[in-house]
Amino acid sequence: MTPTVSASGLSLRYGGTRALDDVSLRLTRGVTGLLGPNGAGKTTLLRVLATAVPPDRGAFTVLGHDPATSRGRQDVRRSLGYLPQTPGFHPDFTAFEFVDYVAILKELTNRGARHREVRRVLEEVDLGDVRGRRIKRLSGGMRQRVALAAALVGDPGFLVLDEPTVGLDPEQRMRFRELIAQAGEGRTVLLSTHQTEDVAMLCNRVVVLAGGQVRFDGTPAELTARAAGQVWSSTERDPGALAGWRTGTGSFRNLGDPPPGADLLEPTLEDGYLLTLDGAGAEVAAA
Numbered sequence: 001m002t003p004t005v006s007a008s009g010l011s012l013r014y015g016g017t018r019a020l021d022d023v024s025l026r027l028t029r030g031v032t033g034l035l036g037p038n039g040a041g042k043t044t045l046l047r048v049l050a051t052a053v054p055p056d057r058g059a060f061t062v063l064g065h066d067p068a069t070s071r072g073r074q075d076v077r078r079s080l081g082y083l084p085q086t087p088g089f090h091p092d093f094t095a096f097e098f099v100d101y102v103a104i105l106k107e108l109t110n111r112g113a114r115h116r117e118v119r120r121v122l123e124e125v126d127l128g129d130v131r132g133r134r135i136k137r138l139s140g141g142m143r144q145r146v147a148l149a150a151a152l153v154g155d156p157g158f159l160v161l162d163e164p165t166v167g168l169d170p171e172q173r174m175r176f177r178e179l180i181a182q183a184g185e186g187r188t189v190l191l192s193t194h195q196t197e198d199v200a201m202l203c204n205r206v207v208v209l210a211g212g213q214v215r216f217d218g219t220p221a222e223l224t225a226r227a228a229g230q231v232w233s234s235t236e237r238d239p240g241a242l243a244g245w246r247t248g249t250g251s252f253r254n255l256g257d258p259p260p261g262a263d264l265l266e267p268t269l270e271d272g273y274l275l276t277l278d279g280a281g282a283e284v285a286a287a
Ligand SMILES: Nc1ncnc2c1ncn2[C@@H]1O[C@H](COP(=O)(O)OP(=O)(O)OP(=O)(O)O)[C@@H](O)[C@H]1O
Pocket: 014, 015, 017, 018, 019, 036, 037, 038, 039, 040, 041, 042, 043, 044, 045
């Protein structure tokens, strides 16, 4: 598939911290998950791709637009929807007022057309009925949907979502996943998350970032397959395991190099992710 977003050699330092270190990737349509431990550089990568901060080195294009020029940057911004980690709501705004405000910032100057677009995106995230309600009176899940509606204004071809399911209960998270999947039809979506379940259920592609570097880039099935033959069950915690924990059944689930004759278990995407982090020198227990 033709890449819609291409990045090569992106690097960015904050003082002595290498937040991004030579990151190259190509995104295509559909939902790509961006996994990584705290401080891996996920938000920094999203901010760079959203043109909120320029990289020190490297280049990228979004839907054929090159943000290195001011014209190209404007074109990237016009094709972009960005849901930041902290959306910066004004709690006294209604859902409609907030999304309308974002639509004004996105240069939708014709009032009638803009209001139609605001109603359209609020319907799309199932908030048509509460559009007149103040944001401070909405649940956490509804607020996140307001933020998603704001990101969808203008039907952007590239949607960047920074940990949108944090703090949502399982039902709200499921609802939000449905909306992300819907948004990924015909669009390029880059979804930063700590939830391996989000990736397993939603994404056709996953990138693992650790220490500012890409440690894995492939399909969820390929990430899961990395843990094949490295997950096993035992009655006691295996001291040779990288990580091990007692499960609800009372037996231990161990990760690492199994002893001969171990009772191997089917790996999950989370197992593949944790083993990838371990290979990257990250602390598995901290993931
Ligand atoms: N504005 C900043 N000034 C200085 N250092 C920063 C700044 N923003 C990020 N960093 C550092 O850059 C590194 C990457 O941070 P970033 O927020 O991109 O990681 P992350 O993967 O999004 O983490 P989290 O999952 O905790 O949100 C971290 O070491 C962080 O402390």
